[in-house]
Amino acid sequence: MSPRLTGDETALWRAAAQVLDDNWTGCGTVPSPGLYPHQWSWDSAFISMGLARHRRDRAERELLSVFRGQWSDGLLPHIVFNSHVARHAYFPGPDLWRSRTIPGAPRDLDTSGLTQPPLHALAALRLHEFSADAERSRDFLARIYPPLAAQHGYLARHRDLGGAGLAAICHPWESGLDNSPVWDRPLAALDLPPLAYAPDRTRRNLPIGLVGEEHDRYVRLVVLLREARYHPGHLRDDHPFAAEDPLFNAVYLASAHALAEIAEITGHDPLPHRERAQRIHRALLDRLWDRESGCFRALDLRTGRLIPVVTAGAFGPLLDPDLPGPALRALVELLLSARFAGAAGYPVPTCDIQSACFDRGDYWRGPTWINTNWLLWLGATGHGLTVVADLLYGSTLRLVRQSGFREYFDPFDGTGRGSHDYSWSASLVLDLLGARHAHRAA
Secondary structure, three states: OOOOOOOOHHHHHHHHHHHHHHOEOOOOEOOEOOOEOOEEHHHHHHHHHHHHHHOHHHHHHHHHHHHHHOOOOOOOOOEEOOOOOOOOOOOOOHHHHOHHHOOOOOOOOOEOOOOOOOOHHHHHHHHHHHOOOHHHHHHHHHHHHHHHHHHHHHHHHHOOOOOOOOOEEOOHHHHOOOOOHHHHHHHHOOOOOOOOOOOOOOOOOOOOOOOHHHHHHHHHHHHHHHHOOOOHHHHHHOOOOOEEOHHHHHHHHHHHHHHHHHHHHHOOOOHHHHHHHHHHHHHHHHHHEEOOOOEEOOEEOOOOEEOOOOEHHHHHHHHOOOOOHHHHHHHHHHHOOOOOHHHOOOOOEOEOOOOOOOOOOOOOOOOEOHHHHHHHHHHHHHOOOHHHHHHHHHHHHHHHHHHOOOOEEOOOOOOEEOOOOOHHHHHHHHHHHHHHHHHHHO
């Protein structure tokens, strides 16, 4: 595929669909060939929404296959490992997590022991909304509702470490924005033993940006969780990393609303999900809204302080349909300012450009990503912010037209970085194109 997709929207559509076809394994979609050979929960939720525009049957299988790895307590692991891939082909692989030794984890496959933002109910509802066969779609929702409800139940029971309704993450990888500078301060407080955990690690088998002492801290957190058998009591009382993240919880909130709608469609009680959504909404404002800076910040539960770095995660609560007007206006002003979209030729950078932490080429420390653009586009669309939605739509398509379906992009010149033929980049372009066509038809 040419890196410059200069043809019309039909050519762009076909190129995106080809990426998804090439990355399909038979039961799920790998994020990209080579570097990411397994199935990631966060990725598959995004991928399913593009597949719904292209191959409805595969979209349903994509979501259902992620839940093969769900633990009996409702934890949805962030990785389901492909047994046909060599165990040491990817680090951290199954031997680090040792999930099969944990009561309640699947015995017939390997998973991680962390989770990721719970986008899946929102994805399932969007699949239903795109369906031309309402009866078949209801059958799919009836099948996936129990594991979705269990996923949300796990977060409510075991991750509400602050007691106000928000879900805490216990590792930066759970945020979806793995090496975001927002986690630098909590990670720096973690004591490391004298020996490195992955002495043979190289950039050949690790995601870009996850090397050296930083990666040792990530692995140390996993070892602590594993040694504690991933027990909820350890998370609450002893684990050194615990944070309430605005993006994770905004996705949790949006999916709680979606789960309430799915419950109604499938004959279940929607009230618990609506009540949970309202509790998350209140807690986001009460705990993570920083009036002085006019944005949402992550809360370090171990220090009780808001983390000062501002990243793209601060805009996650645009997904809240009940976001108060003053907060909405403040977020839009910051998003369009010279700290983010206003100074980037290809927005939205994932870190405040004016921050000392900003790095235009380092993974989640500055580059533009298609999935964060899509989430902000979805939030802007829900609030009727046409100017913001059109900006995000246009800049996202401009990125892939110039540089192809890359993993992430330089926010200033649009250069593609990371993996080629990245599945969620292709998938979300399909969703954007499909949404624009549906709007025109209406």
